[in-house]
Ligand SMILES: Nc1ncnc2c1ncn2[C@@H]1O[C@H](COP(=O)(O)OP(=O)(O)OP(=O)(O)O)[C@@H](O)[C@H]1O
């Protein structure tokens with residue numbers, strides 16, 4: 001039973017960079033939370049503060065109610081998996097895994113048992129005698145995971161552990177990690193800037209920008225109902241159209257959509273799968289390119305002023321470049337002053 | 345697959361063959377220099393100390409100069425003090441330079457830059473100047489004495505002209521190179537290695553012992569071999585700062601040759617020194633090879 005609480009944590013580096021800005025998050029027991037955000041948004045800094053590798057400028061971090069804000073990493077019940085695995089190359093796999101247990105003065109027979117069990121868990125049974133340099137990238141990352149797991153940490157921290165692996169391996173490891181995490185019921189904080197990674201494994205995701213939370217929620221909710229234009233643009237593919245609302249009508253260069261909100265500027269967010277196209281004259285929009293993915297197609301179209309939109313269509317062969325189309329959104333969200341003010 | 349290799353191989357061999365004379369030429373120059381300036385004089389010295397003209401004018405095999413060296417109390421004392429100085433310097437260098445290098449590697453900010461400049465400074469100070477600075481500061485009636493005197497304390501027993509004189513000078517002289525080599529070794533210890541170790545519960549000492557030390561053991565070996573070889577055959581500092589008796593092999597050779605006019609004796613001492621340096625060299629090569637194998 002382990003709960004992580006991050007309250008009002010701020011980190012300002014000596015150069016004046018506000019890497020993390022008054023950030024709060026509660027992670028429930030056994031939950032896997034993904035920190036998602038563009039490069040430089042403060043994900044690693046936040047994770048490193050939980051692990052004890054950076055000191056927060058202000059704020060509090062507690063694990064199971066115990067304040068760990070000022071404890072050094074070696075005295076925190078956290079286990080961290082680094083991006084570049086950081087295995088000790090002068091030790092073999094067994095010694096890498098046994099090191100932490102030896103520091104805890106565990107008897108040798110028990111160490112052997114535990115190491116073998118955890119190697120089994122990550123699918124590397126029998127690899128104990130290998131030098132770490134004789135492993136593939138995926139195997140190294142598994143050993144790194146095992147090295148953290150063998151100590152049975154209360155909180156598991158992973159900082160883009162698969163970033164250096166190829167797409168295929170990344171997907172497989174992602175599933176394995178999710179599997180292991182659920183089997184052990186270990187509370188986990190996972191940093192990634194791959195949204196598919198976050199959407200596929202997380203119980204909840206935290207979208208970060210500039211050291212702040214943009215939105216916290218279940219992956220499907222964040223995907224369906226992004227609360228800020230940043231999240232809308234960051235998660236999945238989204239058409240963001242800036243325009244003007246007057247008399248309940250949103251307009252942008254020939255493209256109009258009824259929007260029952262007060263007059264003023266607004267940003268309209270439309271998913272490609274919610275944008276229908278019908279053939280028409282070229283006064284509203286023109287097809288720029290059609291891509292056929294087999295199962296579906298993607299049409300790039302330009303509004304009269306050149307604004308590019310994407311539409312997902314079931315029958316791409318119905319459209320061709322240069323053709324006039326009339327884009328009709330089925331569902332939209334509208335934002336003003338960085339906040340959602342309308343959703344259909 | 346084998347077809348591919350067979351077809352690919354000939355052009356490769358051709359280019360290698362056409363480059364060979366040039367490569368050999370590049371290697372030939374240093375090899376020639378080493379033979380001319382090192383190996384030939386060494387062989388020459390060795391042969392002249394073992395093939396000697398006896399009283400009747402006959403040339404014959406004769407180890408008497410070595411027998412003398414290894415039975416003469418004075419020569420043996422000199423050898424002993426040379427080995428002692430080398431050992432003590434090596435230990436002191438490690439004890440002093442490792443903390444400096446660790447500090448430079450793991451601290452941030454302005455201060456380390458100054459410390460580094462200070463640690464490297466001795467490299468740019470010629471030994472002669474170093475020796476005289478030493479005498480002015482630590483010598484009899486030097487700065488320390490004057491300062492102690494000013495506050496009414498007794499004089500120190502100066503290390504000048506004791507075996508500790510050369511030790512202090514040589515250590516100071518060798519700090520820059522040792523620090524630089526250790527620092528480059530520490531550069532290969534990634535921060536993540538250390539953070540991963542702390543993450544699994546290692547405190548600073550254990551991180552040093554289990555993670556850092558194994559990774560820089562080769563650098564330590566390199567640094568120590570460099571300084572040990574230099575110190576063993578050093579001349580200026582022991583000559584200027586050391587006692588007249590026993591003296592280190594460097595000044596001993598010089599005195600045997602110039603003052604005692606005994607070239608065979610001096611050469612014998614040189615061969616003995618050379619032998620010890622080869623021993624250090626072999627030890628170094630063996631340790632590095634063993635570390636590689638691990
Ligand atoms: N040690 C440091 N000193 C000064 N600034 C730092 C330091 N570490 C990070 N920063 C700054 O803090 C900000 C957040 O960095 P952080 O590494 O947390 O981003 P991130 O979200 O992990 O990015 P990425 O996805 O590229 O890993 C960046 O602007 C970065 O330049």
Ligand SMILES: [Mg+2]
Nearest residue numbers: 043044045159
């Ligand atoms: Mg990062």
